[in-house]
Amino acid sequence: MQNKSVIGFIGAGNMAYALIKGLINNGYGAENIKVSDLDESLLNSRNSELGIDTFTNNSDLISVCDVIVLAVKPQVMSSVCKGLQGAVKSSHLFISIAAGIRANDICRWLGGDLALVRTMPNTPALVQQGATGLFANDLVSEEHKQIVTSILSAIGDCFWVGEEKLIDAITAISGSGPAYFFLMMQSMTQAGMALGLDEKTASALSVKTALGASVMAANSDDDPKQLRANVTSPNGTTQAAVESFQDQNFEGIVANATRAAYDRAHELSIQLGDVD
Ligand SMILES: NC(=O)c1ccc[n+]([C@@H]2O[C@H](COP(=O)([O-])OP(=O)(O)OC[C@H]3O[C@@H](n4cnc5c(N)ncnc54)[C@H](OP(=O)(O)O)[C@@H]3O)[C@@H](O)[C@H]2O)c1
Known part of the structure; x- marks a missing residue:
């Protein structure tokens, strides 16, 4: 520097x-x-x-x-x-x-x-x-x-x-964002255990997959939408999972959660600043 x-x-x-x-x-x-x-x-x-x-x-x-x-x-x-x-x-x-x-x-x-x-x-x-x-x-x-x-x-x-x-929008996406990904890893660990994996293996698979996907997204010329399409074969296992997410309005769930974080960030900035 x-x-x-x-x-x-x-x-x-x-x-x-x-x-x-x-x-x-x-x-x-x-x-x-x-x-x-x-x-x-x-x-x-x-x-x-x-x-x-x-x-x-x-x-x-x-x-x-x-x-x-x-x-x-x-x-x-x-x-x-x-x-x-x-x-x-x-x-x-x-x-x-x-x-x-x-x-x-x-x-x-x-x-x-x-x-x-x-x-x-x-x-x-x-x-x-x-x-x-x-x-x-x-x-x-x-x-x-x-x-x-x-x-x-x-x-x-x-x-x-x-x-x-x-x-406030940045707070909702990247400020609070690490917790959203931790929640995803936690949910995938639980899901892996429900499918018969032991906790240690399910957790390691979830964390390593998050890291690998993140490094791929950060280093690729393709955006995440394209990267997802690249790994989603017609009638394959990934398509079955993605369709299940979308049937339950995954994008809407994420939009609502980030809007809640945005609104709370705005409220907190008023409360914290309201001091003489
Ligand atoms: N940690 C994160 O990931 C993160 C992410 C985004 C933003 N931030 C922001 O970064 C800021 C710092 O967070 P942090 O996690 O580093 O907090 P932290 O570890 O608690 O560090 C704050 C330090 O300031 C000291 N302090 C308190 N009153 C002071 C005073 N009058 N004069 C000088 N020093 C004083 C505290 O001492 P005592 O412990 O003795 O009170 C503590 O050592 C926060 O405003 C937080 O919102 C943090």
């Missing part, structure tokens, strides 16, 4: 760890990464494993950083941001990875109009296979966007959207 901005993480938990580890693995210098947290033992372990400077005071951290990643839980975001007022500079670039919190609410809590990118990562970020949605407010420049893309690319692929409400 060419950019050598000093990046400060507020919150040293799971997501910050995944991002910092990804950045260092991609060649970003540990001397340009800092982190703050309330938990000193966690900071000590991040320092000894990753070689990064640590802070117990968030304002001290941001005073030595150009880019600030807000990596705390949504419930504490308002108090963390308000605690930074006074240390915030207009040159700072903020990145929020907190689920559900709108850009305007974060800027209000920080005390001004600031360059801020709101992101929605997902849990495969923890194994550097994430899909992250990103929305930039009006003060974010093209150069800022390149910096943010280079940081979030450390945990997977980045997808920019031009309207903030699309972050």
